[in-house]
Amino acid sequence: MAEEFQERTEQATPKRREDARKKGKVAKSYELSSAIVLLTSLIVFYFGGNYAYEKIANFTKYVLSNSYAIEISRDKISNYAGSVFAFWGLNFLPFIIFLMLVGVGASVAQTGYVFTLESLKFDFEKLNPASGIKKILFSRRSLFELAKGFFKIGALGLTAYIVLKGLVDDVLILIDSDIADVAGFIARSGFSLMLKTGLVYLLISTFDFAFQKWEYERELRMTRQEIKEEMKELEGDPLIKSRIRRRQREIVRMRMMQKVPKADVVITNPTHIAVALKYEAEKMNAPKVVAKGVNLIAEKIKEIAKANGVPIVEDKPLAQALYKMVDIDEEIPPQLYKAVAKVLAYVFSLKKKDRKV
Structure with a gap:
């Protein structure tokens, strides 16, 4: 009123x-x-x-x-x-x-110039x-x-x-x-x-x-x-917009989690950050971040990785750098090549040992 x-x-x-x-x-x-x-x-x-x-x-x-x-x-x-x-x-x-x-x-x-039939x-x-x-x-x-x-x-x-x-x-x-x-x-x-x-x-x-x-x-x-x-009216109800954004984040998160089982390695903080990497030499110029998250999302990424046998490597500086510098579905920058290469080399060596056994 x-x-x-x-x-x-x-x-x-x-x-x-x-x-x-x-x-x-x-x-x-x-x-x-x-x-x-x-x-x-x-x-x-x-x-x-x-x-x-x-x-x-x-x-x-x-x-x-x-x-x-x-x-x-x-x-x-x-x-x-x-x-x-x-x-x-x-x-x-x-x-x-x-x-x-x-x-x-x-x-x-x-x-x-005004033309209208409203009148x-x-x-x-x-x-x-x-x-x-x-x-x-x-x-x-x-x-x-x-x-x-x-x-x-x-x-x-x-x-x-x-x-x-x-x-x-x-x-x-x-x-x-x-x-x-x-x-x-x-x-x-x-x-x-x-x-x-x-x-x-x-x-x-x-x-x-x-x-x-x-x-x-x-x-x-x-x-x-x-x-x-x-x-x-022009921009939309803030409540509806927030719900749409939340739903969009959920869809992105769900798609991201679906890529974790196919990752080569998950690098952790060890508790607060988790970043999943995938590298296919014949298709990629450099390893790509396929999933990342903090706190609960990080725990979910590690949980899925463990369930699917994806190696988890604890490297606090590298995990923080990857999380801050690289978005999802982006290749890592050149300054991180050396650190990531060491991790992947270690992971691939583990996979070879497992095959021999």
Whole structure:
């Protein structure tokens, strides 16, 4: 029960972050993406406005100049509609696709590439009215969104008011101007208004992204117990790992003991260490350690050796050197050749005597 009340004070692990991404949980500000698309649209309009104006003007002139030939019928109307769609598609579809790519790029820049279907899975918890009301009324995120909405309306409204207030005097001058000047003034004023409000919107969305990042990191925080459980999941339960290691040692020991009856000699400490050696001149470059052990294992090696008639030689320095320097199934190092050769020579001489007898 105490684990349930632990504070989430630890930073999220890489695995927790990866699991969150797989579920589609990332730090993202939709406001920032919208602001970038808005400002990009204004830039496109600024540099491509004349192009769009000329295309629309020429198309309008063509339609009006040929209005006398327009025939109203079901077939003709579908052809006219196709022509209009073709005009808009050929001239403005590239700009629309470009703005869509900007929106996607702004989203990817915040979160990286994320593809998941987790959000499409049905979840009964989402249908729970109590949890929904709690998220809406009492969560930190909902309160921030509410405050952000009021602040956004106030900031953008104030910006628009300041911009429009500065244009009042210019509007009075337009009373005696022709329609081209009025249209130009409206276009410039509208662009200035959209640009300045767009920059303010970008500033607000930047703070929104910072909050989303901060809130995301808070939600990912873990308790110390969660980190321990994750480590167990990744590395395995220490108890299970120790059992596996113990079983592995038992298997190695059993295989080792099976080789003792075929050894040529067992060199002992005499009581604490036992090392079994095997030498086949036609197969080995040097004698090989086939079994070794201390205390109980050493006693077991000597017991098996006695039962199978394997000679046991007491040589304390050699037994210690072999045990420390040579692993099982490894050949002895050159510095031990001379000492081991004396032992093997003694053992082989005993075997010859036994054969003669």
